[in-house]
Amino acid sequence: MITAERMSRFVADRYPPVSASAYAVAFGIGGIGLFAALGGERIPAGAIPMLGVVAVTVFADLLILRVLDDVRDSDYDRIANPHRCVASGAVTHRDLSTLCALCVTVLVVANLCLLEGLFVLVVQLLYAGALLAAAQRFPVTRGDNLVVNLALGIPVQLLLYIYLLVAFADIRGQSPTVVVGGLGVLIITLCAGQVEFGKKLVRQPEPGERSYVKSIGYHATALMTFGTGPLAAALFAIAAPVSPLAKVVVALPAVGVAGMGIKYIGNNDNRWPAAVSALGLMGTLVAFAVVGTVG
Structure with missing residues (x-):
């Protein structure tokens, strides 16, 4: 099997293009829409080219980041998820290096018009690469302790959110206030939290399974899964100078996830369906995009 076929197999298995593209568009436009709404502004029609750059980026x-995570988790996946491409050996590290090189080329070309954003991405990827290198030498950083893994990985996500902030500043022609930028990054972080904790929420983890339940307990994990979204919506409702209807639209996905979470806890089900958290995040991002565009 040639390199291109192996790379395609990895992408299809670990990064499905259709859903990944939809998320990239929602995340890019939604994040910028959030900053715009917090600043009492709207995304202008002239920003469409930059929104395209952001989505591609x-x-x-x-x-x-998916490639780096799978390489770092390969030892764990050989036991817990042996069907995955890296763990099974269906794709080689050389194939993944080629794939990453292609992606880096896309990032550079797409962001030649946004050099400040490109700098943020360079810092992010260098840090992510350093985490991968550290995992090879220091087992404690490989991800078995999810709390440590989360603490080390937060800067990677924050830098992506800062990239969105840089793109928003370019669209409006000047930097937003510290309050708008800081609050926007905090809200996006909270929104993402419902997925991070939700995909590992289970009452009784399998032997050897990675779960926050083993580190902070079931109830704390459930609280983070079902509470971060509503908290983000509440902060938005308090801070954003938008209409009451817009605030309701933003809150609905998080409230829906929380409602299903209450039902899940009441039914004493073992494993939380992580797809619900993912759909909740998508709904919130779409709401941010709508509010930031039309008010």
């Missing part, structure tokens, strides 16, 4: 950047 998010898609390529998250694909690189």
